[in-house]
Amino acid sequence: xxxxxxxxxxxxxxxxxxxxxxxxxxxxxxxxxxxxxxxxxxxxxxxxxxxxxxxxxxxxxxxxxxxxxxxxxxxxxxxxxxxxxxxxxxxxxxxxxxxxx
Amino acid sequence: xxxxxxxxxxxxxxxxxxxxxxxxxxxxxxxxxxxxxxxxxxxxxxxxxxxxxxxxxxxxxxxxxxxxxxxxxxxxxxxxxxxxxxxxxxxxxxxxxxxxxxxxxxxxxxxxxxxxxxxxxxxxxxxxxxxxxxxxxxxxxxxxxxxxxxxxxxxxxxxxxxxxxxxxxxxxxxxxxxxxxxxxxxxxxxxxxxxxxxxxxxxxxxxxxxxxxxxxxxxxxxxxxxxxxxxxxxxxxxxxxxxxxxxxxxxxxxxxxxx
Numbered sequence: 001x002x003x004x005x006x007x008x009x010x011x012x013x014x015x016x017x018x019x020x021x022x023x024x025x026x027x028x029x030x031x032x033x034x035x036x037x038x039x040x041x042x043x044x045x046x047x048x049x050x051x052x053x054x055x056x057x058x059x060x061x062x063x064x065x066x067x068x069x070x071x072x073x074x075x076x077x078x079x080x081x082x083x084x085x086x087x088x089x090x091x092x093x094x095x096x097x098x099x100x101x
Numbered sequence: 102x103x104x105x106x107x108x109x110x111x112x113x114x115x116x117x118x119x120x121x122x123x124x125x126x127x128x129x130x131x132x133x134x135x136x137x138x139x140x141x142x143x144x145x146x147x148x149x150x151x152x153x154x155x156x157x158x159x160x161x162x163x164x165x166x167x168x169x170x171x172x173x174x175x176x177x178x179x180x181x182x183x184x185x186x187x188x189x190x191x192x193x194x195x196x197x198x199x200x201x202x203x204x205x206x207x208x209x210x211x212x213x214x215x216x217x218x219x220x221x222x223x224x225x226x227x228x229x230x231x232x233x234x235x236x237x238x239x240x241x242x243x244x245x246x247x248x249x250x251x252x253x254x255x256x257x258x259x260x261x262x263x264x265x266x267x268x269x270x271x272x273x274x275x276x277x278x279x280x281x282x283x284x285x286x287x288x289x290x291x292x293x294x295x296x297x298x299x300x301x302x303x304x305x306x307x308x309x310x311x312x313x314x315x316x317x318x319x320x321x322x323x324x325x326x327x328x329x330x331x332x333x334x335x336x337x338x339x340x341x342x343x344x345x346x347x348x349x350x351x352x353x354x355x356x357x358x359x360x
Contacts, residue, residue: 002188007165010190014182014199015172021203022232025210026217026225034211037344042204044343045336047302048315049201050295052335053181055316056323057292065289072293073300082297083147089293090151093286101283 064100068093122249124216126224130252134236135260137253141235142264148176149265151290152183153272158282159183163273170269174231174262177298178202180291185329194329201336209237216244217251224251231258307346315339 028034058066072089076082149170156166161183169179178199185195209232217228228251236257243253279285303309319335326334 002160002186002190004162004165006188006190007161008168010182010192010195011165011169011172013192013196014169014178017196017199018173018175018178018203018206019230021200021206022210023226023229025207025212026214026229027210028207029211029214030218034208036348039208039211040346040348041340041344042208044308044311045201045340046203046205047299047308048311048339048343049181049198049332049336050177050302051299051312051339052315052319052332053184053198054292054295054299055319056332057184059320059323065292068286068289069292069296072289072296076297076300080301082294082301083144085297086147086151086290086293089289089296090286093289094284095286097281097283097286 064093064096067096122247124219124244124249124251126220126228126251126255128252130250131256131259132252133250134240134253134256134258136256137239138235138257138260141239142260145176145235145261145264146268148294149268150272150275151287151294152176152179153269153274154276154279154282154285154287155180155272155290156183156269157273157276158287159186161186163277166273166276167266167269170266171262173199174265175199175203175206175233176265177295180294181332184291187328191327191329194327194333197333198329198336201333205234206232209234209241213237213241213244213254216249217254220251228252228254231255231262233258233261235261307343310346311339311343314342 025034054069058069068089071092072085075085075088152170153166156169156179157163161169169182173179173182181198181202182195185191185198210229213232217225220228232254236254239257240251240253244251276282276287282288299312303312315335315338318338319331322331322334325331
């Protein structure tokens with residue numbers, strides 16, 4: 001269980017960090033231009049973190065989770081639609097649970 | 102909320118000279134920005150609903166799930182945060198994971214800075230406080246062609262914010278009344294969404310290699326590090342690989358697509 005005060009503390013903290021990313025880029029540019037290397041770092045980091053979350057989720061899960069993520073990736077490769085990738089994976093995982101449960 | 106279908110700036114550091122006309126932020130610009138994004142905003146609805154349901158499943162209360170959307174307004178990082186939502190809350194890893202997921206905002210802000218940095222502080226803040234991939238892409242395109250009203254960014258952001266919040270509320274209440282969310286496949290929403298975004302962001306070896314390295318680091322460090330830290334290690338590793346890849350040729354730069 002997460003108690004209410006620590007939950008709101010965490011939400012406030014994350015909101016501040018997010019706001020910092022929104023205003024930070026333009027703020028820094030007042031003093032020093034973002035180098036191409038820093039830009040490549042930020043760009044690569046923001047795709048890497050998502051990929052890392054996915055593999056961690058799959059490694060913690062079972063065949064059901066692995067297959068559902070595979071379905072999402074296949075749909076994305078086929079039709080380039082994140083919405084449909086998400087819906088297909090949900091339907092797949094939900095169907096799996098119904099058949100297994 | 103970040104939509105995955107937009108492209109980042111091509112070489113933001115090359116755009117440091119905005120044209121001489123002064124940038125403003127007006128009510129008309131805000132209205133125009135909101136109007137322009139009405140069709141696009143529809144696409145955040147399924148993600149907002151999915152986030153709301155998943156947040157309830159992760160153990161957030163109705164208020165907390167809604168507050169997160171209202172104050173963060175950054176879908177991918179919200180999904181990442183609820184994945185780490187177990188008491189006692191790991192504040193530092195939450196903050197760092199959110200920072201890594203939203204680091205892309207820094208690039209967007211830098212790219213649009215030639216325009217917004219002409220504004221006085223209050224309006225400067227208003228122009229940036231709801232910056233996301235979607236309103237950035239729309240405003241950047243228009244401002245590059247000479248449009249000089251940063252209200253466009255704020256208006257687009259406000260519309261996306263309202264849509265994201267409304268969709269979250271729908272999802273939160275759906276999650277609160279549903280009995281077995283596994284039958285809806287809600288637990289795989291985040292991984293499916295992120296998997297799709299990752300695929301969308303990989304356009305060649307330059308974008309693929311950092312992601313591959315990150316996956317390897319995440320798996321290898323998972324048994325060694327406390328919850329969430331393997332993700333931070335992987336994000337840093339991927340970022341460093343990306344930073345030290347040789348610079349690409351000018352015309353070769355392809356738009357990546359992810360939130």
